[in-house]
Amino acid sequence: MIFKTQISILSLLRLVSPKAPLNSSSNFLLHCRFQNRQITKVRLKWVKNRGLDHIIDIDTDLKAACLLKDAIKRSSTGFLTANSVSDWHKLLGLTVPVIRFLRRYPTLFHEFPHSRYANLPCFRLTDTALMLDSQEQKIHQTYESATAEKLCRVLMMMKRRTAPLQSLHSLKWDLGLPDNFEKILVPKYPDDFQFVKTSNGVAGLQLVQWHEEFAISALQKSNEKSEIGDDYRQFKSGQTALAFPMNFPRGYGAQRKVRAWMDEFQKLPYVSPYEDSRHIDPNSELMEKRAVGVLHEFLSLTIHKKTKRNYLRSLREELNLPHKFTRLFTRYPGIFYLSLKCKTTTVTLKEGYQRGKVVDPHPLVHLRKKFYHVMRTGLLYRAKGVNFIAPKDISLDDVVENETELEETEEEETGADDECYEEISELDDESDEED
16 A cells, blocks of 8 residues: 555656656655655854965965966967956956056066057066966866866756856856867867757857766765765665765854754755756755755865855756855855855855865866965065076976965864854845845
């Protein structure tokens, strides 16, 4: 009798969502069971993480320098004039004028007068910057297939397997995509990608072929490799749910209540971000956990395990996220950290960092460390206007580690005098300014 009831429920679910993959019958039964489950929620306060804020501060200038490097490379003249970049500060995420930023780093950008207009400053790449760019291109070539797989995973999480090209361009530095990826990467994989017009009439990239072997989330992989293999086997058979790693801030108020709430949340079934979610009630707790899983997976795909909130907002509908999804970052501070550093809103996956460094870093992370080393040297010696970087210091075999600033541990993130608490309402989507 019980077996017949299960079959009928599964048949009904198949009628509602015929394309939804069935990992096991138990998973779908759990989805049905927990559709309207309500768990007690605790009103949380935002806690400042000094260590992650410091990393975001460094990476903001690093990203701007890399984007300017790419822009100079794309220029037909091989240089950029001061007039052409004067209004790029917001696009680059800078809080200082672009000209001042370029002059900070003479080891990367060489300033010279225009050949026709002596009072017009121009900037081209130094030999050191060109050497770093050459190493970057080698990394892109070596890991091209892995990059294509990552792009497939991103599109596989979309409802229509399609993402606007503009949104992907904003995310290319975070995802580790090469500059002009739509011209140098996408055409090499015609069986996987095609250019389309989205419903809004803008250019988009669509997934051509579904890869079932890619539809395994980072959370599933980590549990499969961990020592708790029995738990993962139980999850695959539908007997339990996967738990998100939690790392709560030190001194968190009402910790017992928070942990009790998280325990209830963890017991909800885990819905893969690659699974069709149309059969789930959008107002249920199960859908909220599914949204947390999507954000967790998306941040896991990024090179530095973080990205700007507005980049995610541009993909909100395709990712099937709630309208006020920013609340999820502050509601689950053990999983995410929401930073207001550098006059923008950045979200970070907390488990992606240990002792101030990215866990299991991509080769691009090592190269960007060297890039930052060159920037820092230029900042220290910019008054002398010469290149102080020896070629051996930026060779691929000799990775330049960051200074002690990047070694701040998450355990040291906040002391009693350093914590900063703010109400969730101050971080809601309605009051957020555009980045």
